[in-house]
Structure formats: structure tokens, C-alpha cells
Amino acid sequence: MANDPRFDYALHLADNALVLAQRLGAWVGHAPELEEDLGLANLALDLLGQARLCYAYAAEIEGRGRTEDDFAYFRDEDEFRNCLLCEQPNGDFGHTIARHFYFSAYQQALYTALAAGPDARFAEIAAQGLRETRYHVRYSANWLVRLGDGTAESHARAQAAVDTLWPYVHELFESAAVDRAASAFAPAPESLRSAFERTLEATLAEATLRMPSDDWQPRGGKDGRHSEHLSYLLAEMQSLARAHPGARW
Amino acid sequence: MTESHQGWPLYEVFIRARAGLDHKHVGSIHAADPAMAVEHARDVYTRRGEGVSIWVVPAAAITASDPDEAGALFEPARDKVYRHPTFYDIPDQIETL
Numbered sequence: 258m259a260n261d262p263r264f265d266y267a268l269h270l271a272d273n274a275l276v277l278a279q280r281l282g283a284w285v286g287h288a289p290e291l292e293e294d295l296g297l298a299n300l301a302l303d304l305l306g307q308a309r310l311c312y313a314y315a316a317e318i319e320g321r322g323r324t325e326d327d328f329a330y331f332r333d334e335d336e337f338r339n340c341l342l343c344e345q346p347n348g349d350f351g352h353t354i355a356r357h358f359y360f361s362a363y364q365q366a367l368y369t370a371l372a373a374g375p376d377a378r379f380a381e382i383a384a385q386g387l388r389e390t391r392y393h394v395r396y397s398a399n400w401l402v403r404l405g406d407g408t409a410e411s412h413a414r415a416q417a418a419v420d421t422l423w424p425y426v427h428e429l430f431e432s433a434a435v436d437r438a439a440s441a442f443a444p445a446p447e448s449l450r451s452a453f454e455r456t457l458e459a460t461l462a463e464a465t466l467r468m469p470s471d472d473w474q475p476r477g478g479k480d481g482r483h484s485e486h487l488s489y490l491l492a493e494m495q496s497l498a499r500a501h502p503g504a505r506w
Numbered sequence: 507m508t509e510s511h512q513g514w515p516l517y518e519v520f521i522r523a524r525a526g527l528d529h530k531h532v533g534s535i536h537a538a539d540p541a542m543a544v545e546h547a548r549d550v551y552t553r554r555g556e557g558v559s560i561w562v563v564p565a566a567a568i569t570a571s572d573p574d575e576a577g578a579l580f581e582p583a584r585d586k587v588y589r590h591p592t593f594y595d596i597p598d599q600i601e602t603l
Contacts, residue, residue: 290514292535292546299549396545403538
């Protein structure tokens, strides 16, 4: 049943995790230190694992024999339901950290609510993901504090990063069609904002960074309307699978 | 030699695999301070569930024996077999010694 709201919601969760995992994966071999290389790869693999669980659930609900790979490699940009934040470019290390902090603080609030929700599978996936997400918040918050409360250069870059990515945060907490259809088993995005803001305010204060001011608030990712960045990301991620359909390691 | 190109000092990493075991040296990592060293050790050395506890120690804080003095330090123990507890008769009933 493709019009089961759980199907779209599972894809939404999976796409968030997959797209951000792909972004983080691009750091491998380029991170400032070998240890951070591994650290970022670990975060990416955590998210990839969450994406796989959600795609597998979506495939089960749909019941047409599609697999995780079909969802990841053979859907086009307008079929992806990830938030715009996840597809934003890596930028410098500060941007990657700011993006990850925003996303994992949101995801922590979301998974906490889902883990206590009525759908057993989403609850299971969220409970498992929560263990990872808590570390992601800790990792990215620690780095935000180090950069923000570091040198003049790192402070300026960290402030630029939180400011640049802030517009994309609003979409996380706005109900789109996928959220409204999921109201029976998933939290309303608006209800997650206060927990997110507590984490945010505490971390920014410790990092000596100022709260970004609200300006434009782009949205549409959850409806399949993406920034141009996603098409490049997907082209790279999907080209091999599409050139060699069915290829296996 | 003990600083990365960012100038981060080296830390030696000790991991305890299970409660009740001792911490074992597993390797070293670079980090800006001890808190970061624990995180790096977690990311580098416990990815496959290897541990339940981590110690990190600044490599500079370790005083090591001098390899050139190995003879003077360790040779004298070689011919003192009577220091090994091998001259006791162990009763047959004891299986786990």
C-alpha cells in the first residue's frame, strides 16, 4: 500500500539519514585529522544504518518487492523527502559541524518522541537510533564549543556557519504533507522545537556564539522541492548503480 | 614526532574490554586535550564493540625504561628459576590453577 502514511514517513526519515550520510562520507580522506576522519565516517555509518532500517520498513509496507537499493539509487530528486538542511554542502569543517549539530539535536527530539510512539517499528528504529544520535549531539556540540570558544578565526567561522545554516532549521519544525499524514503515529514537528531550542541555547552560550537572527525560511524539501545541491549529490551517489543496475560487490 | 601536523599531542589509549578485566594498551591517538582524546579513542578503537571503559594518558607523561639498559634491568632475573612458583606439587583435584 503505497498511500499508507507510514510509507512516506519511513522514506522521509530514511532520506534525511541517507543524504546526510552521503555528505559526511565526502569527508573521508579529507578531514583535518585522521581521528576526525574516522569520527565523521562513524557518524555517516550510523546514519546509513538508520536509513537502511527505514527503507526496509518502507519496502515492507509497500509490499511490491522494492529493496533499500531501489529507494536509494533509483528514485529521482523530486521523490526524495529529506529536509533541505541535510543536503546543504559540507563547506568548511565548521559548517559540517553546525549542520550536524542542528540536525542531530532535532533528530534527538524526534527519536525521543517516536520511541514512545504507537507504531512498534518506528519506536524500535527510533530507540536504536537514539543511542547513536545522543553521541552525535555530544560530538557536534563539543566541536561547536571548541570552535566558537577557540581562536578569533575559529569563532568567526563557527558564527558564519551557524548563521548560514540557520534558515534551513525552520523547515525541520514545520508540518508538511508527510507530517500531517503521519499525525496518528509521529509527533507534530512543531512540538519538537522547545526541546531543540534548549539544547541549542545551552550549546551556543557555552560556545560564545550568538543566536542567529530569523530571516528567510526556505522550505519544500519534505515535499520533494530541493535546492540545486541535492541533484549533484544524487548524481554522484546514484551514477554507479544506474550505470550497472543489479551490480553486486 | 609526538605531535600531529596541527600540533596536537599524542595520547596513549587503554581499553577495558569487559567489566572485571584490566585496561590494556591498544594504541595511540592525537588530540587537543584529554576530553577530545577520549572521544577520538572511542571513535578509533571501540568501533566494533571492543570496550566498556577508556583511559587516555599523555604520551609525554610516560617514563619508559631505556632499551640500552635492558641487560642490567632484566638479565639478572633470567637465571633465578626458583622465583617461579613451579616447585609446588599441585593436588589433582585442583583444576583451574
